[in-house]
C-alpha cells in the first residue's frame with residue numbers, strides 16, 4: 001500500500017500537546033483511506049538545548065532530508081533566548097529545504113465566530129503567502145558602540161529571484177481561487193527594499209492580466225483586514241510582514257488555535273514542513289487546554305501535499321463537523337474541553353465523514 005515517512009518534531013510547550021492529537025487524527029485518516037504514515041520522532045527542542053547545548057544535532061537537516069514530510073509543533077521556551085532556539089531549529093530547516101513559501105490559509109469555520117461583527121464564512125476566505133527565506137530575517141548586522149553610543153544594525157536582503165518567485169506563486173495560486181492578489185509593502189517608508197518589491201510585483205502582475213492585482217501599504221492593509229476583509233483573497237508579503245499579517249488574520253477567524261501553516265518547497269526537491277501559525281504558548285503549556293485544531297489542519301495540508309486529497313478533505317470535514325456541533329470545544333473557543341477531548345472527537349468524526357461514505 002501507499003506509505004509516507006514523516007519526521008515528527010513536537011518541539012516545545014503546547015507543540016507537544018497538539019502534535020499528539022494531530023497524529024491521532026492523521027493516523028485514523030490514513031487507516032480509513034488506505035495508506036500508512038510512518039512516523040519518526042525527534043526530540044529537538046529547548047529541553048534538548050538545555051541538556052546538550054544545541055537545538056538539533058549538527059547533521060539534523062541531513063537527517064530530515066529523506067522524509068516525505070516534516071510535522072513540527074512549536075519551537076521556543078522561556079530559558080532559551082528566542083533568537084537562539086529559532087535560529088537553531090526552525091529557520092535552518094526552512095532555508096536548507098528551500099521552503100520559500102509559507103502558506104497560511106485563513107478561513108472562518110462553521111461553529112466558530114469571528115471577533116468581527118456580522119462576518120460570514122464567505123467573507124473571510126483568504127490565504128497569506130509569506131516569503132519564507134529572506135527579507136527582514138537576516139543575519140547581516142550587529143551591535144557596535146560609536147561616538148553617539150551603542151547601536152544595532154539589521155540588514156534586510158531582498159533578491160530579485162526571491163521576490164519574483166514568491167509573487168509568481170501568489171498569482172498562480174490566485175488563479176485557482178477568487179483571482180485577486182494584494183501585495184503588502186511599506187514603500188512609502190522603507191525606501192530601498194520595498195520599492196524594489198513593488199517594481200517586481202508590477203512586472204509579474206503584467207503576466208497575469210486575468211488576475212486582479214493591487215499594492216497596499218501594510219499599515220492600511222492591517223486596518224482593512226479588520227474592516228473590509230471580504231475583498232481579500234491572496235495576500236502576499238515579505239517574511240516579517242507576512243508573519244505579522246498571519247496572526248492578525250488568525251485573530252479575525254477564531255484565534256491562533258485555528259490557523260494552520262505549510263512551509264512549502266514548491267519544486268518538491270526537498271521535504272516541506274507543516275506546523276501551526278502559533279507558537280509554544282508557554283502561558284498554557286502542559287495544562288491540556290491548547291486548541292489542537294491549527295495543528296490538525298496543518299496535518300490536512302500535509303496530506304494534501306502528499307497527494308492524499310481525499311484524506312485531507314475528510315480531516316477538514318471532521319474538524320468542521322465537530323466545531324459545528326459545538327459539544328467539544330477548548331477554552332479559547334468558549335468551551336471546557338481538553339486538548340485530548342477535541343483531538344479524540346475529531347478522530348472519531350472521521351469514521352462518519354461524508355467523503356468516506358462516498359467511497360473515496
Ligand code: NAD
Pocket residue numbers: 014018073074075076077078082086090256257258275276277278279280281282283284289290291292294332
Ligand atoms: P504564541 O503563539 O505561542 O502564543 C500567543 C497567545 O496565543 C498566548 O496567549 C497563547 O496561549 C495563545 N495560543 C497560541 N496557540 C494556542 C492554541 N493552540 N490554543 C489556545 N491558545 C493558543 O506566541 P508567543 O507567546 O509570542 O510565543 C511563545 C513562544 O513560541 C516564543 O518562544 C516564540 O518565539 C515561539 N514561537 C514559535 C513559533 C514556531 O515554532 N513556528 C511560532 C510563533 C512563536
Ligand code: IPM
Pocket residue numbers: 076086243277279
Ligand atoms: C512563525 C513564527 C516564527 C517566524 C518565529 C518564531 C521565528 O512567528 O512561524 O510565524 O517569525 O517565522
Ligand code: MN
Pocket residue numbers: 243244247277
Ligand atoms: Mn509568527
